[in-house]
Amino acid sequence: MPDKPILSDARLSPTHAIEAVDEYGRSREVHVAGERPLTLKVDDREIVTLMTLGNYPEALTLGYLRNQRLIDNLDEIIRIQVDWDQERVDVSTRGGEGIQDERMEGRTVTTGCGQGTVFSCTLDKLYGQKLTALQVRQSRLYELLRVVNDYNAVYRQAGAVHGCALCRDTEILMFVEDVGRHNAVDAIAGMMWLEAVPGEDKIFYTTGRLTSEIVMKAAQMNISLLLSRSGVSHMGLELAQDLGITLIARAKGQHFLIYNGAEQITFDAVPVSKPQPRARTRAASV
Amino acid sequence: MPDKPILSDARLSPTHAIEAVDEYGRSREVHVAGERPLTLKVDDREIVTLMTLGNYPEALTLGYLRNQRLIDNLDEIIRIQVDWDQERVDVSTRGGEGIQDERMEGRTVTTGCGQGTVFSCTLDKLYGQKLTALQVRQSRLYELLRVVNDYNAVYRQAGAVHGCALCRDTEILMFVEDVGRHNAVDAIAGMMWLEAVPGEDKIFYTTGRLTSEIVMKAAQMNISLLLSRSGVSHMGLELAQDLGITLIARAKGQHFLIYNGAEQITFDAVPVSKPQPRARTRAASV
Numbered sequence: 424m425p426d427k428p429i430l431s432d433a434r435l436s437p438t439h440a441i442e443a444v445d446e447y448g449r450s451r452e453v454h455v456a457g458e459r460p461l462t463l464k465v466d467d468r469e470i471v472t473l474m475t476l477g478n479y480p481e482a483l484t485l486g487y488l489r490n491q492r493l494i495d496n497l498d499e500i501i502r503i504q505v506d507w508d509q510e511r512v513d514v515s516t517r518g519g520e521g522i523q524d525e526r527m528e529g530r531t532v533t534t535g536c537g538q539g540t541v542f543s544c545t546l547d548k549l550y551g552q553k554l555t556a557l558q559v560r561q562s563r564l565y566e567l568l569r570v571v572n573d574y575n576a577v578y579r580q581a582g583a584v585h586g587c588a589l590c591r592d593t594e595i596l597m598f599v600e601d602v603g604r605h606n607a608v609d610a611i612a613g614m615m616w617l618e619a620v621p622g623e624d625k626i627f628y629t630t631g632r633l634t635s636e637i638v639m640k641a642a643q644m645n646i647s648l649l650l651s652r653s654g655v656s657h658m659g660l661e662l663a664q665d666l667g668i669t670l671i672a673r674a675k676g677q678h679f680l681i682y683n684g685a686e687q688i689t690f691d692a693v694p695v696s697k698p699q700p701r702a703r704t705r706a707a708s709v
Numbered sequence: 710m711p712d713k714p715i716l717s718d719a720r721l722s723p724t725h726a727i728e729a730v731d732e733y734g735r736s737r738e739v740h741v742a743g744e745r746p747l748t749l750k751v752d753d754r755e756i757v758t759l760m761t762l763g764n765y766p767e768a769l770t771l772g773y774l775r776n777q778r779l780i781d782n783l784d785e786i787i788r789i790q791v792d793w794d795q796e797r798v799d800v801s802t803r804g805g806e807g808i809q810d811e812r813m814e815g816r817t818v819t820t821g822c823g824q825g826t827v828f829s830c831t832l833d834k835l836y837g838q839k840l841t842a843l844q845v846r847q848s849r850l851y852e853l854l855r856v857v858n859d860y861n862a863v864y865r866q867a868g869a870v871h872g873c874a875l876c877r878d879t880e881i882l883m884f885v886e887d888v889g890r891h892n893a894v895d896a897i898a899g900m901m902w903l904e905a906v907p908g909e910d911k912i913f914y915t916t917g918r919l920t921s922e923i924v925m926k927a928a929q930m931n932i933s934l935l936l937s938r939s940g941v942s943h944m945g946l947e948l949a950q951d952l953g954i955t956l957i958a959r960a961k962g963q964h965f966l967i968y969n970g971a972e973q974i975t976f977d978a979v980p981v982s983k984p985q986p987r988a989r990t991r992a993a994s995v
Contacts, residue, residue: 439943441943441946441968443966443967443968444966444967444971444974445964445965445966445967446847446963446964446965446979446980447976447979447980448971448976448979450971453966455940455941455942455943455946455968456940456942456943457942457943457944458920458921458942458943458944458945459944474920474921474922474944561732581940582918582939582940582959583918583919583920583939583940583941583942602918602920602942632868632869632888633869634744634760634869634888635744635760636760653868653869654741654742654867654868654869655741655869656741656742656743656744656869656888657724657725657727657741657742657743657744658743658744658745658760659744660727660741673868677732678731678732679731679732680729680730680731680739681729681730681731682727682729682741685730685734685736688730690733690734693732693733693734694732694733
């Protein structure tokens, strides 16, 4: 086994206490989420500047390189060094030759909450892989939604962040919040890569919307079931249909809507009370 | 006066009706927001691919070019032609020479919900300008929040979008929803540019978070008061402080928090009932 990359440990405190004035005209202390630029350099070549909460900068860097398919093998990376004073993270590779030019061409700015830059080659590669569907019971989904609810510490204190969780059944293996949802996804991808955690048997939970970008990233992590408190976009749905990814959205309490892959869910905990008639017309407005 | 650019009129229907399965195992029709790639080319040079709802593609194109400071004068643009079959928008300039190379260098991927690419030169230029503060009464803010609530048609039908509004006092002059909040802002900027609408006396409302990217775009539109249903990020706040922009966030019903510029607000409609003690500890958790 080759050595793992050497990582700095440069976590920032995610929130700042500041003074705000409320509707009564009273000044009071509230918290806001941090947001720091982090310029990613591979062997001194500048790749991108990410705006991040800074909670897991090394994992974010790893996951970004992985999900953008800029580096394929973990053992190509020797070291990841974050320097907040200079607002940069330096990645050193074994060959010292950085990223090939052809990998940097053709950027797409996506609707993903935040990042937005997806190199076009990623989509081509995606269609070569087939995901294994995961069968899940409704009762376990409800339990998972209950469990994950306790995790969003930054959101509860400061708002303005999205949370993402990697889950096995009802267990939360990783939980990351960031100002950009894509960053939280990338940080989890980075942790999975580093620890060689497989995605096949996992559920990916997010507080954010399921857009094409998030579905794409999930596919790259081999995760076939996405669960969101928010909605889905049409392109996210189409991509999920093509790749065989189960999409469950608007999941909150006992409510959810399965947008793709309903056959993967075992309805063993159907709520007792029938929904009100108005639920039909306002179905998608939550 | 030079001629205005000639624009195509290629608005897409923003939502799609699809079948989803709810928690009762019943299939039902719901709507999802559209999300389409649109590759922006200036005189055949590819600039970026935006993912958009497609509601105002021509205004989005204009606003993107303006807010990225890629084109400074409207009369440089002869024509904007959207072609959804080819998923591209062609911008023809008077000189036919496209965007200068130096304007394309140094991208920053931001936390902005969606887009994420801000060319670094924009920030440098920003600090050269000084915004004029706008004095607003609390009672008018409440009325504006009530009025704007009826506008988010796509969100109510399909969710997964952000809404932005350009307001004068309590009047909604423009309202745009998009899958990426930055797109909605850019589309409004494009409309303002096209119609030569000044920003000094306007309020900018958004359902999304006030991050550095949104504050930056507001400054570029000369808007000094931002109102959001969501929270603020620390960098958004710092930028607003530097530029003299009033930030009011978590605004919903009678609640709001003024993060910067409290002296611009006249408290003429302080709510009668005192908040509960628990509001203090959970102040920022809405």
